Amino acid sequence: MVRTFAAIDVGSYELAMKIFTFSGKNKMQEVDHIRHRLDLGTETYSSGKLSCEKVEELCRILNEYAGIMRSYKVDAYKAYGTSAIREMENRDIVLEQIAQRTGIEIDVISNSEQRYLDYKSVALRGTEFDKILEKGTLFVDVGGGSIQLSLFDKGTLTTTQNLRLGVLRLAERLHHINARPSKLKKVLSEINDAQLSVYKKIYLKDREIQNIILVDDYLSRWMEAQKGNIGNAGYVTKDGYGAFMDYLSSRSEAEIGVGLGISEENVRLLFISAVLVQCILKMTEAETIWIPGVTLCDGIAYEYAQEQKMVISEHDFEKDILDCALNISKRYMGSRKRAATLESLTMKIFDVTKKLHGLGKRERLYLRLAAILHDCGKYISMVSLGECSYQIIMATEIIGLSHMEREMIANIVRFNHEEFLYFEELSRSSSLDKQAYLTVAKLTAILRIANGLDRSHKQKFKDVKAVLKETELVLTVDTGEDITLEKGLFEDRATFFEEVFNVKPVIRQKRNL
Numbered sequence: 001m002v003r004t005f006a007a008i009d010v011g012s013y014e015l016a017m018k019i020f021t022f023s024g025k026n027k028m029q030e031v032d033h034i035r036h037r038l039d040l041g042t043e044t045y046s047s048g049k050l051s052c053e054k055v056e057e058l059c060r061i062l063n064e065y066a067g068i069m070r071s072y073k074v075d076a077y078k079a080y081g082t083s084a085i086r087e088m089e090n091r092d093i094v095l096e097q098i099a100q101r102t103g104i105e106i107d108v109i110s111n112s113e114q115r116y117l118d119y120k121s122v123a124l125r126g127t128e129f130d131k132i133l134e135k136g137t138l139f140v141d142v143g144g145g146s147i148q149l150s151l152f153d154k155g156t157l158t159t160t161q162n163l164r165l166g167v168l169r170l171a172e173r174l175h176h177i178n179a180r181p182s183k184l185k186k187v188l189s190e191i192n193d194a195q196l197s198v199y200k201k202i203y204l205k206d207r208e209i210q211n212i213i214l215v216d217d218y219l220s221r222w223m224e225a226q227k228g229n230i231g232n233a234g235y236v237t238k239d240g241y242g243a244f245m246d247y248l249s250s251r252s253e254a255e256i257g258v259g260l261g262i263s264e265e266n267v268r269l270l271f272i273s274a275v276l277v278q279c280i281l282k283m284t285e286a287e288t289i290w291i292p293g294v295t296l297c298d299g300i301a302y303e304y305a306q307e308q309k310m311v312i313s314e315h316d317f318e319k320d321i322l323d324c325a326l327n328i329s330k331r332y333m334g335s336r337k338r339a340a341t342l343e344s345l346t347m348k349i350f351d352v353t354k355k356l357h358g359l360g361k362r363e364r365l366y367l368r369l370a371a372i373l374h375d376c377g378k379y380i381s382m383v384s385l386g387e388c389s390y391q392i393i394m395a396t397e398i399i400g401l402s403h404m405e406r407e408m409i410a411n412i413v414r415f416n417h418e419e420f421l422y423f424e425e426l427s428r429s430s431s432l433d434k435q436a437y438l439t440v441a442k443l444t445a446i447l448r449i450a451n452g453l454d455r456s457h458k459q460k461f462k463d464v465k466a467v468l469k470e471t472e473l474v475l476t477v478d479t480g481e482d483i484t485l486e487k488g489l490f491e492d493r494a495t496f497f498e499e500v501f502n503v504k505p506v507i508r509q510k511r512n513l
Contacts, residue, residue, distance in 0.1 A: 003310075006069045007300035008062075008079035010106055012041030012144020012168050013269065014217065015058070017065050018297035019072050022310045028301065034068060036061045037263065040084035041144040041168035048089040055094055062102040078300050080117075081108045083145030083166070110403040111162055115141050115148040116317075117299030118215045119399060122292050123315040124302055130155065130315065135210040138284055142216040142273055144168040149280075150399060151203060157320045158327045159203055160399045163195050167218075170272050185249070185275055192279040200283050209284035214277060214291045218270040222260055223291040236289050238281060245278055318365060321400040325372045328396055332379035334372070338454065342371040345450035345464060352466040353473065356501045357442045366405065367443045369398075370412040374447070377413075386417030407432060408440050415444045416451055420496060445500040452493035453477070453486060453507070473497070473505040483509060 002023045009016045019032040038057060043050055050058075062079075069077060085091060086108050099105050109117075118141050123129050139150040145166040151158045170191065179187045214220075222244065223234060236244070248256060253267040262270065281289070305311035329339060346367050350357070357363075377388030393410035401409070407430065415421070423437050432440065453464065453475065463478040477483065487507055494505040 004072055004074045005301055005304055006074045006077035007297040008065060008077065009296040009300070010079060010081040010085055012082060012084040012166070013037070013039050015061050016295060016297055017068070018301065019074065020301045022305060026311055028305055028311060034065065037266065042172055044084045044087050045145065045169055045172055048087070050088060050094060055097060059098055059101045062098060062104050066102055066104060076304065078304060079104050079106045080296065080300060081106045082114050083111070083143060087145065111146065112397050112399050113402050114296065116400045117296055117303060119150070120302050120317070121294040121298035122213060122215065123313065124298070125292060126314050132211050132213065132290060136208045137211040137213060138209050138286065139213045140277065140280055142167060142276065149199065153207065157323045160324060160397050161199060161203065162397050163199065165192055165195060165276060167269050167272050171269060188272060188275045189279055192276055196279055196283045209286045210288065212280065212284065212286045212289045214289055215294060216273055217295065218266065218273045219277060220291055220293045221262055224293060234290055234292050236291070238287055241278070241281060241289060245274060248274055317400060321365065321398060322368065324398050325369045329372050329376055332376040332392060334375050339372045339374065341454055342374055342450050343368055345453055346371050346446055348464060348466050349446050349449055352468050353501065356503060359439065359442065363439055363443065366409050366412065367446060369409050370443065370447055373409070373413055374416060386414040389417070390414040404431065404436060408436055411440045412443045412447060416447045420444060441500050445497040448493040449497050449505050452490040471503060473503050474508060475505060476508045476510055478510045
């Protein structure tokens with residue numbers, strides 16, 4: 001059975017829609033790609049709102065897209081708004097207008113969700129993607145409002161950082177500076193280098209970066225135009241990119257537009273993006289750039305196909321999220337040995353109490369992440385460990401987690417160390433809904449129990465067996481060491497678990513020497 005799906009990207013400077021068909025397992029085909037140039041970002045980034053004229057134009061284009069979807073008889077669609085929509089002060093009002101006038105509902109995704117979809121769209125390339133990650137690689141995702149730099153070392157995601165060097169944001173800054181055309185490249189390079197030099201000092205240090213993977217609308221079109229003229233499609237060497245920059249510097253905007261098949265108004269944005277990538281190339285001294293030519297629409301379609309179990313990925317995305325958390329913990333001097341102990345204990349308790357909490361695989365991941373990040377705040381303060389851990393997690397991008405998911409994990413870690421706040425009080429300063437709040441309560445209760453089993457931080461328990469009985473969770477520990485401290489401090493943590501699940505945790509020692 002063939003299914004037809006439409007993916008819509010309401011971006012900062014363009015509205016894009018791709019139509020896909022799915023005809024079986026891992027059989028995904030793009031059948032149409034429609035683009036409309038619409039600069040939403042400039043107004044949003046400067047004033048925080050969209051003018052009535054821009055909203056009118058946005059609705060007109062979306063109505064056209066709705067007609068195209070009807071002509072293709074699409075079975076489902078997803079429309080995502082990125083930074084330009086995300087940063088609007090009157091976002092909810094505008095989105096309601098759009099839904100009423102076009103019938104298209106736009107979901108606003110966080111920066112980390114957006115970058116994760118872009119990342120997934122590249123990972124679709126399977127072995128080609130995994131092969132390039134074997135060497136030091138920087139994944140560069142250029143957007144209208146910002147760029148995301150994700151660093152891979154031997155196939156492991158070590159860190160991801162967001163910098164406000166997006167193409168439209170840079171264009172707005174250049175407009176205010178009002179530099180002469182001959183000075184544009186120099187001014188742009190200075191703006192970029194100011195932030196990139198800090199990034200290099202903190203995150204690159206002695207790392208050797210050999211490859212750059214680039215997701216970018218405009219340079220992707222340049223690469224498309226070069227097919228057949230340079231080596232492998234999608235790849236360009238450092239020297240080849242230098243020749244391209246010489247081409248941009250020696251041609252008029254009209255000539256570049258004709259040569260690359262883009263409008264003159266987009267040539268300026270292409271130039272801004274090209275200079276930005278040149279600065280990144282100079283910072284990393286990478287030898288090769290891979291521009292796979294994917295877009296957010298590809299990631300949206302891939303996400304839909306995964307949800308419908310029509311695509312099976314060879315890449316382990318969950319491992320990327322866990323690797324990122326491990327590196328955050330390392331950065332803030334977290335104890336890897338204790339985190340591993342807590343992770344093992346929490347997983348045992350989570351699995352054996354499944355009928356109590358009713359949570360699934362995704363919530364299990366939240367608990368693993370909370371166990372890994374449980375003590376990151378001690379880097380700042382051992383007295384305010386909970387609050388500092390919360391602030392670190394909330395301020396740190398983890399690709400693959402939404403803002404709400406990150407807030408849930410931050411609160412689980414926070415309440416592992418602090419008094420738990422009930423919904424009425426927490427909701428005054430939190431965006432969590434009741435369902436998310438209850439998940440936080442359940443996972444906090446489990447983490448507290450695991451933490452109580454290792455209060456000495458000496459990993460005394462070689463083996464722990466958890467058995468759920470009618471009114472008790474029996475934790476049988478196999479150790480010959482003195483666990484007086486653990487037993488004495490366990491009751492307080494067991495009380496909250498009993499409140500959440502109406503089951504009393506008890507410790508039993510298998511061997512008491």
